[in-house]
Amino acid sequence: MLLNDQDLAALPIERRNIGYLPQAKNYGLFPHLSVLDNVTYGLRVRGVDRKERDKRAKKMLELVELHGVEKRRVDELSGGQSQRIDLARALAIEPQLLLLEEPLSNVDQVTKFEVASELKKLFERIEIPVLLVTHGHEDAVFLGGHLAVMVDGKIEQVGTVKKVMQSPKTDLIKRLLRPFGDPDEQRVAK
Secondary structure, eight states: OEETTEEGGGSOGGGSOEEEEOOGGGOOOOTTSBHHHHHHHHHHHTTOOHHHHHHHHHHHHHHTTOTTOTTSBGGGSOHHHHHHHHHHHHHHTOOSEEEEESTTTTSOHHHHHHHHHHHHHHHHHSOSOEEEEOSOHHHHHHHOSEEEEEETTEEEEEEEHHHHHHSOSSHHHHHHTOTTOOHHHHHHHO
């Protein structure tokens, strides 16, 4: 896999510079550390000095709209706040790519649109590619600019959201991306 003309497979994982947000139910935060220490963790490992770490962490906390919580422990936060702390940590290292694994999978339906809207706004503000892995086609269509539809581990179709929605290559892709089913099929079922 190439990223900015660099073969990632040839690099050790710690040198790939990819920000990662794990699946919502499995936050990668350290419960014994403060919010600030969690956000600065990747920077500390990279040898960034304390002043610069704190500066970047505070900037990222503002970006995810959580400034003022630096001294709190992460186990005192809500699930949504924890997810945003994890996102701030992933962005603090100034990655070349942000990888999100099922970011909306454990968000209740009532708040899902709000969280998805916040993510979409954030994606527009940061200037790095975002790779979103999800089983939720609604999430992919709402958040994505481009889609890669995988079936049984094989990429079946790639393109802009609009292009894939308008011209699905297979019947399965057509069914996956049709949120409410075919109106003709619904009439037959009645």
